[in-house]
Amino acid sequence: MLTLARSMMRDRAQAEDVVTEALLRVHDKGGSIRGDRGLRTWVLRIVANLCRDQLRRRKFVAGRADELSPIEHPGLMLRPVEGWDDALDQRRYAEAVERELARLPHDQREAMVMRHRLGLSHEEMMEALAVPIGTVKSRLARGLATLRSRLEGIDDAR
Amino acid sequence: MTRDDRRLERTLAAVHAAADPAPLARALARLAERDARAQLEPAWVRWLSRPAALAAAGALLVVSVSASLWIVRDTSDAAAPSLSADPIAGLLGEDGSLGLGVPGSDASGAALRPDSGEVR
Numbered sequence: 001m002l003t004l005a006r007s008m009m010r011d012r013a014q015a016e017d018v019v020t021e022a023l024l025r026v027h028d029k030g031g032s033i034r035g036d037r038g039l040r041t042w043v044l045r046i047v048a049n050l051c052r053d054q055l056r057r058r059k060f061v062a063g064r065a066d067e068l069s070p071i072e073h074p075g076l077m078l079r080p081v082e083g084w085d086d087a088l089d090q091r092r093y094a095e096a097v098e099r100e101l102a103r104l105p106h107d108q109r110e111a112m113v114m115r116h117r118l119g120l121s122h123e124e125m126m127e128a129l130a131v132p133i134g135t136v137k138s139r140l141a142r143g144l145a146t147l148r149s150r151l152e153g154i155d156d157a158r
Numbered sequence: 159m160t161r162d163d164r165r166l167e168r169t170l171a172a173v174h175a176a177a178d179p180a181p182l183a184r185a186l187a188r189l190a191e192r193d194a195r196a197q198l199e200p201a202w203v204r205w206l207s208r209p210a211a212l213a214a215a216g217a218l219l220v221v222s223v224s225a226s227l228w229i230v231r232d233t234s235d236a237a238a239p240s241l242s243a244d245p246i247a248g249l250l251g252e253d254g255s256l257g258l259g260v261p262g263s264d265a266s267g268a269a270l271r272p273d274s275g276e277v278r
Contacts, residue, residue, distance in 0.1 A: 002175035016181045023185035067209035071173060079172045090169070097169050147166060 001047050003076075007113040010102055012075035014058075018050045041127040044118070046112055048128060054156040055106060070098035093151075100150045106142035115140055 001022060007014035025046050071078055071094060078094050101109055112122045114128060125136045171198070205211055 002178055002181070006175045007173070015175075016178070016184070018189070019181040020184045023182060023247070024188060027185070027189060075178075076173050076175055079174065081168045081172045084168075090172075094173060096167050097166065098173065101170070112170065116167050117173065119171070132264075144166070148162065151162075151166065 004047050006074040006076055010074045022046045022050055041124050070095050076106040100147050104143055108139050111139035112143040
């Protein structure tokens with residue numbers, strides 16, 4: 001829940017508000033959920049909807065993007081990637097990825113975070129986002145293409 | 159998938175949020191506060207304090223007071239004409255003789271006829 005909220009809100013405090021509210025809703029409505037099946041996607045759907053509502057109300061993001069660390073400011077962490085090419089600065093590349101991820105349209109960013117950061121399958125994303133599987137794949141493809149084109153050449157500076 | 163795509167996906171996956179007990183603690187505190195409040199106030203008091211319920215009650219009050227005033231005004235208007243007309247009707251009499259028994263035309267003639275002075 002925190003990973004999704006912080007990745008979407010890009011603000012630690014607001015992300016924690018979202019997760020707190022989501023936990024309250026899970027508590028209030030959790031009695032109607034039978035078993036663990038679908039629980040994860042249902043909980044993530046609540047978080048995603050709350051993030052969407054908050055982002056719609058938010059007019060601007062406090063702080064300039066180039067002054068704040070796009071990873072640390074939202075309260076995220078970077079895990080070292082195995083087999084990373086040591087010649088590349090992973091941190092610098094990761095920060096560039098985060099900045100471009102934040103610039104993606106909301107629905108593409110949501111899809112990219114759920115798929116690549118949370119490891120949801122297409123079917124799980126379909127349940128969490130309440131959209132057809134074709135829409136899920138389309139958002140992923142467009143998000144990946146946009147990131148790829150914006151990050152071209154970012155790792156050329158060694 | 160190209161090498162760049164693999165690197166991009168691995169980087170996306172490498173960023174995450176560490177477990178943080180703060181949101182759960184805040185949620186539990188709010189639940190406890192909500193339960194404590196529920197025990198102090200009866201359910202109907204809580205319902206009445208809701209803005210929608212207050213607005214509905216206020217509107218009902220305005221409507222009932224207006225209706226009462228209208229009914230009272232309507233009743234008093236219906237009664238008023240008989241009360242005010244009675245003294246005038248009593249004075250005029252049915253024949254317009256002002257209750258004196260003197261016909262209207264004779265009354266004017268009698269006024270002009272001089273008194274003979276006869277004593278009966």
